[in-house]
Amino acid sequence: MMIVRPVRTSDLPAIERMAVASGIGVTSLPNNRDKLYERIRQSVTAFEHEATAETGTEYYMFVLEADGEVVGTASINASAGFDEPFYSYRSETFVHASRPLKVHNRIHVLNMCHDLTGMVQLAGFYVDPAHAARAGELLSRARLLFVAAERERFGRRVIAEMQGIHDDAGQSPFWNAIGRRFFNMDFLQVEQAFVSHSKTFIAELMPSYPIYVPLLEDEAQNAIGQIHPAFEQPFRLLTREGFEADNYIDIFDGGAVLTAELDRLHTLEHSCDCPVGVTASLPASANLRLVSNRRVSQFKAALARVAVVEGVAYINPDSARLLDVVDGDTLRLTDLHDPAQKSL
Missing domain, CATH: 2.40.40.20 (Barwin-like endoglucanases)
Structure with missing residues (x-):
């Protein structure tokens, strides 16, 4: 039998195993024992608190049990970037025109922003591949049943970051084209920095001016808004719920950031x-x-x-x-x- 329940501190070893198994790029499930324990404690506190006027900054972590063994986890961040801005790239179009030359070009650009700060965030999704697809739906949607039952704890808009394209060695074409030039760090190093340090380094080191996409290498352009094969199942589950790939992408690997109106999600409506x-x-x-x-x-x-x-x-x-x-x-x-x- 499978059951989804709130995480307990005794689940830490299982959560650690899943953090290792989830691989590169899942910063919401860091391979860092202290950070994982801190998030578990935050979650235990959040589930113990009654909903109040101050509710909205909590972190809720769920686990999936199969015959008593923890085989999956998923979380809800009630307010993304509550302590610090939640950075992403906003995908836009600039128009460059010259009437005398009869030139009118629409140029794809990326602008660093924190538009998504404060939104509800679904994060930290992982299911042991040995378990059936049904387990993925149970885990992903169980947290939305919790939201539906405890609606006053959560805001109006919701987001979910999808892991972008990178290889087994940790090479991300999007990161190599942009971030690496300003950080002088590879993707694995910046992932660890993201977990271990204040996120203010993003604003300090990343370019604040628009990134003109046509100037990037083809491989980096092709990675924009794409999803790593390991995230195809959560992507399908979330798009069935009503999430859409809007105008935002992850600032590190260029993966799609899905957005939705919380009350319009299928599980909440039905x-x-x-x-x-x-x-x-x-x-x-x-x-x-x-x-x-x-x-x-x-x-x-x-x-x-x-x-x-x-x-x-x-x-x-x-x-x-x-x-x-x-x-x-x-x-x-x-x-x-x-x-x-x-x-x-």
Whole structure:
């Protein structure tokens, strides 16, 4: 059985293993024990706090358990760049025209900005490749069920950075064309600097003037807005939710930054609360759905067979124990994206 729950400090060894396995470029899951422990502690504190007027700066980390083993993790940053600006490149078009020469050129440029500072950020997604695609949907969307149930904790807009193109040796064509020229550091070195130091070094060293894309090498131009093959699954899950690759890219590897209106995401629009009914004999109408309890620090989400009859969500005793609910409690539930997955 698979379950998504809040991270615990005892999960640190498993989170460390996943940070190593996630490879290069996932700065939201750093291969740094102290930083990982700090984020776990931040998450534990966030889940323990009640929503207040000051809510909105917390970091929530979830883990995916399969038969008691932690095999995945995903996070929500309630306010990206709360402590420091969240830098990205904004993709724009400049027009260069000369009436006497009858020249009118539209030039693609990149401007460093912090437009996305303060937005909700989905981050730190990783699932052990040995597990099925269904595990990825459960993990990715479970955190959105939490958002739907705890809406007052989060803002209006949401972003998700996709890892950009780089090779196994850590060479990023986008970074080599721009960042390396100003930092004199390779991609692996700057990733460690990003994890270990204040992010003010970005503003201190990166060019503040527009980057004219046609002046970059072809390989770097082709990497703009592209997604590393390892991120194809989270990209598909998020675009099904309603995320779009807008006008922003990652400042380091040029990967796409997806954006959306939080309330327009599929899971938020098409989920609802229902009282629980526990029965050993589910009606024939039962099918597989994504469900969660309505707790905060004891939040749990899973895939379970559910039959909604006259407004009551009926589940079997095994699912009730997994979700830690009893008759009369409330479930948050939604359908799966892929109808083919509706049977176990």
